[in-house]
Amino acid sequence: MGTVVLGTGSCLPERILTNLELETIVDTSAEWIRSRTGIESRHIGGRGEQTYQLATNAAKKALAAAGVSAKELGLIVVGTISSHMLMPSSACFVQSELGAENAFAYDLNAACSGFLYGLDLADKYIRTDHSMKILVIGAETLSGRLNWQDRNTCILFGDGAGAAVLGHSDSERGLIDSNHRSDGSLWDLLYMHAPESLNPDLLVAGNSGAYIQMEGREVFKHAVRAMEDSVRGLLQKQNIDINAIDFVIPHQANMRILNNLIDRLDIPLRKVFINVSKYGNTSAASIPIALDEANRHGLIAEGDTVLFCSFGGGFTWGATLIKW
Numbered sequence: 001m002g003t004v005v006l007g008t009g010s011c012l013p014e015r016i017l018t019n020l021e022l023e024t025i026v027d028t029s030a031e032w033i034r035s036r037t038g039i040e041s042r043h044i045g046g047r048g049e050q051t052y053q054l055a056t057n058a059a060k061k062a063l064a065a066a067g068v069s070a071k072e073l074g075l076i077v078v079g080t081i082s083s084h085m086l087m088p089s090s091a092c093f094v095q096s097e098l099g100a101e102n103a104f105a106y107d108l109n110a111a112c113s114g115f116l117y118g119l120d121l122a123d124k125y126i127r128t129d130h131s132m133k134i135l136v137i138g139a140e141t142l143s144g145r146l147n148w149q150d151r152n153t154c155i156l157f158g159d160g161a162g163a164a165v166l167g168h169s170d171s172e173r174g175l176i177d178s179n180h181r182s183d184g185s186l187w188d189l190l191y192m193h194a195p196e197s198l199n200p201d202l203l204v205a206g207n208s209g210a211y212i213q214m215e216g217r218e219v220f221k222h223a224v225r226a227m228e229d230s231v232r233g234l235l236q237k238q239n240i241d242i243n244a245i246d247f248v249i250p251h252q253a254n255m256r257i258l259n260n261l262i263d264r265l266d267i268p269l270r271k272v273f274i275n276v277s278k279y280g281n282t283s284a285a286s287i288p289i290a291l292d293e294a295n296r297h298g299l300i301a302e303g304d305t306v307l308f309c310s311f312g313g314g315f316t317w318g319a320t321l322i323k324w
């Protein structure tokens with residue numbers, strides 16, 4: 001008896017930017033990107049593909065798959081760090097686009113962990129009100145938040161959106177538990193300034209632009225360790241053996257992080273869903289896009305124990321278990 005995923009959807013921008021094209025933009029090589037990250041291409045938003053528009057398209061597909069109408073929604077949560085406006089939230093734009101007149105809506109800023117934090121939130125609401133249907137979305141257009149001269153970052157990220165409709169089920173299925181953490185003291189290893197304050201007293205020293213800045217090597221080490229710790233902590237708390245996990249959907253940061261994590265956890269590669277080569281790191285959108293692809297391809301069977309894990313700026317990280 002618990003919170004179940006009733007339907008999933010995703011939306012990728014039309015334009016695909018390959019590693020070869022990136023060679024013409026910044027001092028890099030297609031081979032360096034492929035071998036160091038596993039990324040071959042990423043999608044880049046164009047006209048009509050703002051974060052909320054990608055989110056809305058993903059949401060429409062998720063609602064159709066769930067057989068739930070927009071008017072049945074009680075809450076819309078969008079995990080994002082790349083809205084086209086600071087206010088209103090992308091979630092409010094999605095609410096309006098869908099005509100979800102009975103839903104309240106807000107964004108959740110947890111970088112790449114936005115979707116998993118959102119699932120956790122939805123689970124808590126639904127546990128207190130079994131009639132509630134909640135749309136959780138991860139959506140980003142980080143292409144607009146990258147310094148395209150910085151080869152340390154611009155080669156890694158991509159745009160897209162994924163969505164899931166959640167509701168209550170009386171069956172044995174549902175979200176089992178989550179183990180989420182944050183550490184704000186390490187903020188300066190991966191961050192993005194806000195636009196400069198118009199109040200001179202509140203100007204932030206070192207604000208060189210509202211784009212992603214990162215200490216890649218440090219982030220790498222923390223990401224692997226943190227995801228491993230939260231997965232182990234969650235499994236221990238729930239007394240579940242790692243071999244009992246049927247399917248793993250990790251945050252798609254890059255292939256080397258994933259390989260390290262898979263090795264440390266000793267999970268067979270065949271159980272792990274990986275699509276980072278096509279999309280790069282889509283931050284909050286990465287897990288719901290992967291979930292939708294896995295779901296639509298029938299890779300998750302009813303009753304499977306599915307493990308999710310994420311890591312992102314903040315730092316934020318965590319793991320979630322769902323009995324599918």
Ligand code: UT7
Nearest residue numbers: 028029032036112151152155216217219220253254311312
């Ligand atoms: O959701 C979490 C988000 N963050 C991440 O996933 C990032 C985690 N970090 C990483 O995945 C890796 O640290 C990177 C892929 C970002 C970089 O790989 P690395 O093996 O850690 O490379 P590095 O930063 O140590 O740089 C090695 C070399 C340097 O050259 P020198 O100093 O050895 O001559 C860099 O200047 O590679 C150079 N380099 C590049 N060369 C070609 C860095 N970026 C590039 C590039 N193309 N794009």
